[in-house]
Amino acid sequence: MDTPKHQPPALPAAEMICFSLYSATHAMQHAYKPLLEALGLTYPQYLALVALWGEDGQTVGQLGAALQLESNTLTPLLKRMEAQGLVVRARDTRDERQVRVTLSAAGREMQARAADIPRCILEKSGLTLEALLALRDQVNSLRDQLRAD
Amino acid sequence: MDTPKHQPPALPAAEMICFSLYSATHAMQHAYKPLLEALGLTYPQYLALVALWGEDGQTVGQLGAALQLESNTLTPLLKRMEAQGLVVRARDTRDERQVRVTLSAAGREMQARAADIPRCILEKSGLTLEALLALRDQVNSLRDQLRAD
DNA sequence: TGCGATTTAATCGTGTGCGATCTATTTAGC
DNA sequence: GCTAAATAGATCGCACACGATTAAATCGCA
Incomplete structure (x- = not known):
């Protein structure tokens, strides 16, 4: 398992930085996986929680700005987190276009478990x-x- | 301070490197998108082509080692590339467990178009x-x- | 005040990633 | 030789990402 047996061919110089980031991101997610699995979280869900621990009650748009994700990614992700009981999604009473995402008790407790x-x-x-x-x-x-x- | 309307909250130090890689990977893919769209390629498809331009006729496993992807990701990706006429997939006659991926004429010509x-x-x-x-x-x-x- | 433009999420379709499992093929041990 | 173990891809299910579109709410300006 620590014997590559195959030497990947070199990629053109300017491609390699993109591939470096690409593969390092995967390696990073792999490193987080066992830690997050114990908490029942995926990697993007964890990032969303980190953002909410920093500032609770953000709108979907604010979370999107923080995580660099659009509503087409965030909406189903947040729905799954709501189904797990980690957050609550509710329309803002002032501006009903916006949906505010608020940590539940379980979502707040997760911060200690992930410390x-x-x-x-x-x-x-x-x-x-x-x-x-x-x-x-x-x-x-x-x-x-x-x-x- | 040209602060936009929302300042994303700071993430804990050790999280920030993972988030940096995560968002930089997305930004990189976004930068490639218009260039690859003109060629009808996705980002992972382009990476697979780069690997094949370096060494044609690799097995699925060799490509997986080069791109750090498993067969469950590569098989459908390569099938789509075969449907597009970029590569040909064929069982190795020596060892029928292995599938060799070979560039088609269109796949080779793509190298010049992507230069x-x-x-x-x-x-x-x-x-x-x-x-x-x-x-x-x-x-x-x-x-x-x-x-x- | 009225109404079109803008903003905000949600929805839809396609393409990755990956854990778990399955099948076909080859190799190894007896 | 014959079967158990190992190997290589393929398949399945789920969770992102994202372009394009849609729907609802708010804003802006005559």
């Missing part, structure tokens, strides 16, 4: 917190540049 | 080739460490 995950991932990364934050800044900068278009 | 894409993406990234390669190495290193588990 060790960041440290776990930091350990698995084999990097210091400083190195990880520096890498994060570079990746964010690339992302923002790509978005600017 | 400008890497330069295009490099430009959109706003980085020098050297900076991009350095970032790639850091991301690859993190990915490999996470895989080591």
Whole structure:
């Protein structure tokens, strides 16, 4: 299992950064999987919870801005989380176009149960917190540049 | 401070690197989208073609090792590419368990039509080739460490 | 005040990713 | 040789992502 037996052919230079991000994202999700499975969460659901722990009662649009996802992805995701009893979705009484997503008691309690995950991932990364934050800044900068278009 | 109308709340430090990769991957796919649409390709299909341009006639398993995907993802993806006339799938005569994926004439011609894409993406990234390669190495290193588990 | 433009979610269809399982083929041990 | 184990793809079910469209609510301006 630690013997690749096949050497993947080199990709053209400019493709490799895209493939690096692509495969690193998958590896990251793989690292989170066992930790999240114990909590019955998927990776995007966990990210949504992290956002809500930071600020509860966000609208679908605000969550979309935070997670960079559209309503066509968020609506079914949030419905599944509501079915699990993690959040409550309710139309804003002031502006009925908006749907506010609020943590339930179970959703708030999940924060304590997930408290060790960041440290776990930091350990698995084999990097210091400083190195990880520096890498994060570079990746964010690339992302923002790509978005600017 | 050109703050947009909503400031996404800060995520805990160790989560931010995972979210950085997650959103940068999406931004990267978004940057490729218009270029690939003109060729009638999706992003994973393009990655599969890049791998095959590097080495034609790989087995499904070899492609999976190169792209870090399992057969449950690759089989339908390759079937769609075969339906589009980009590749041919055929059982290996020596070992009928294996399926070899071979570029068609259209698949080979696509390489010339896609030749400008890497330069295009490099430009959109706003980085020098050297900076991009350095970032790639850091991301690859993190990915490999996470895989080591 | 009235009504078209805008904003916000929801819906629909297609294409990944992946865990779990299944089938066909090959290899290994006796 | 013959069967158990291993290997390689394929299949199934579920959960994202996202382009395109739709429906409801609000806003803006004559």
